[in-house]
Amino acid sequence: MVTAAIEIDNVTKTFDDLIAVNRVSFQVPRGATLGLIGPNGAGKTTLLRMISTLAVPDSGDVRVEGKSVRENPRAARAHLGFMPAEFGCPRNMSIEEYLDYFACMYGLTTAERAVRIRDVCELTDLMGRESVMVKGLSTGNRQRLLLAKTLLHDPSVLVLDEPASGLDPRARNELREIIKTLASLGKAIIISSHILPDIEDISDRVGILEAGRLVLEGDLATLRAHTGTAQRSVRLKVSSEDLERTSQMLAQLRGVSTCEIREQMIVLSTDEPNSNFVLAALLQQDIRVLQFAENEVNLEEIFMRSTAGKVT
């Protein structure tokens, strides 16, 4: 039986009377990326710390490459690469010294260190900047360096806590590409972020946490199905005298799930693969279309629908 790289089995963690994580279970196979989203205080960081062996679950268990974080945390750590949200760094070091310092911590030999440092610098686009001092790095380069450090011992499981926090759009785009590359190399990745378009772009599956509970988990189609959200939404504008008539006509059209008037526009949702049938109906009825826009329902909408804004 092929086991998943990360198996989270009914994990609970409490702090005094606060339930930070409440009976959460899911799996991440190798080569897959799971995006973890949720409001502030939902328990994302606590869950990531438990996966990373930095906190012990009160009940349930987490297995990393089959190794229990409760029973054998040292073995689990060997497969783990954890990129924390904060940048902790020894003082007065260049990028190369920083990477060498942590490569020593991972127990790499002198020869291995040279190769690995070159590889991770290449992957994270830090090549040629090895002698730059760490304390003068921009936020983007710091995140790159933190990711490079996380990859030094070639872990098969990556846990990334808010990796894109504070990055500009270009740096975010580059980071997304790096993460996609890592997933293509067969690494299992869990990434937590508040930047939902990024999560939507890079994740195969998404988990939504709220008040310590895993509200939803699955690929986007599954999430849409669970929230009752249709595949696409169409916003169209017609002349004001046609507005009521058009709305009634479209509501009765086969394939349209919902149809309503919002701010002088008709908003409808459909599960059909495209919305050409709506256009065809409008033309058939000789209704003059002033504006027509078709969108896929995005993660943000699913998130808003599936969470109630509760925090622990």
Added chain:
Amino acid sequence: MIAVRRFLGLFRNSPTYGRDQASLISGWNVGLAGLVLNGTILMTLLPLMLDPNDPDWQMITESMEFGQILGLILLGGATAFATLLIPMRLTSVFMGPRIGRYFDQIVLSGITPLRFLIGKVTSQNLFLGLVLFLLLPWFVLVLALGGLEWSTFIANLFLVWLYCIMLAVVMLWLSLYFNEVLAMLLVVGGGIFLCALGCAPIPYQPFVVTPFPALLQGVYSASGMIEDEYFRSFSSVFASCALGMMTVTGMALAAISVGPLYGIIRDNSTFGEVVRAGDSKRKRRFRFRLHIQRPSELAFFYENRDDKLRRFEGLLRWGAGLVLLAVPVALVWKVYIDVILRFFKAMSSGGELYGWFFAELMTACHTIHGVTLLIATLLFSHSRNTTYLRVPLIPGRRVSVSSLDTLCFVLVLLFSTGMTLGFPAWFNLSLVVPSSLSEAVESYNYSRMTSANFVSEGWKGTIVLSLTAVTVYLLQRTLCLAMWMKSVSFFLVVVLYGVLICVLPMAFGLMMGEVHELREYQLLYRSGPAIAAASPAMILGTQYWGRPNSFLYDPPWAMFYVAHGSLILVSVLLLRRLSRTLRLEYLNAAAKENH
């Protein structure tokens, strides 16, 4: 070959080695080292420069080549320099992660505490290399002057190297228990003290944990200051110094591997929260927060401690504690018994045994007994943040620290009491009685004794001492529940018990006996002996070394038992009361505030 490569890798792949190597060669470091080192050597040469006709110097220079003397001064200077600077260089070993806040990354890397720290130790080789490099001009002078004995010089250089490594390891060891600055002051102070003692021209030099006994052996031997055979041989002094320093280094390395008990986080805890709820507030209040910050930081290093240690934590820690206490105690008993037997043979050849021999024998037995139990009290008690921690004794069986402490203390108590009761009894039955020796009456204090009283009189003092130890131990365990550092509570218990129970009642009794004016107060006067008898010092003093005065000739022993029985009862009740709330804290979930 692979094993050797792995062993070397342990040093080469330590992250702290690389960091230290990088920071070693800087203008500041080299300049400061050169200045201090040359200053130290010039200071050593100053007496010679100021007064070349000094008779001591003349005696030395007549018996040794000047090149040889200068060579020794250089190595002595390097030793003094290392004593001052090596502990200072190591004060940053735990501060680095604290400032950079990368503890999580240390845990996740899987690095063991020893591998993290060992780099700082091995980098002292580079430091010593720098020191020797700075001394090169002096060495050239030594060669130019001639007379250097190469074999002795290299042997001494080896001892200086061992000393540097020992200083570094001991500094790191103490840093686990004390604030780095405090640890540095302790190591520097201790180093200077031991170096000074190592310079003393005494036979059987016991302070062989510095290179000075070997460095000065040639000088003392040549000047005739020491005539002892052992000290006249360089090789024996060299071997003693090497063995002494290697033993200390080995013990410190073992202690670093095992780590302090508060380096273990408890089951329901999380990193950064090792003590209990409310610590964040205390952290803010106490800037240095020794008792809170250190445990939580050390937990990051010791999270990756050896798996065997993790599985047999209780067995290894308390077993090692027992062995470390039992072996020296057994050795002391062995040496003491040998000395007594030798002494007895010499004394009994005259057919008489003097009364003071009995007192000497029992006092020595009780001194060993008392010191053993005092060390056991400190060793087998733990402060409030670890008392109820449950550690695996063997796989699948977890036992609380408090239970292990109690068990070990009881074992030591039984062993020590058994030895203190058994040895005089054996001595009496197997040597004194068969020899039909009589005691010469030396003073009126011993007029009541017979040759069989080694047993009949001896056991009382042993019981008094054992009961005193149990009382002190229970007081220590009680106070530990309210304290964060057991050394502080031990200090308080010893001082309070010493003053309130040992000294004050005795002083009161003595005062009643000596100051005649006070006898007007009949109630006080009559109760004087009873109050004085609460003190174990009074009881033991009157038993073996005669009465302080006729007033306290035979103090009522019952008072001692009543006083100590009451103290034991109060301690047990307090212990139960305080432990109830503390045990609950250990069962509770981790504190929210540190989440």
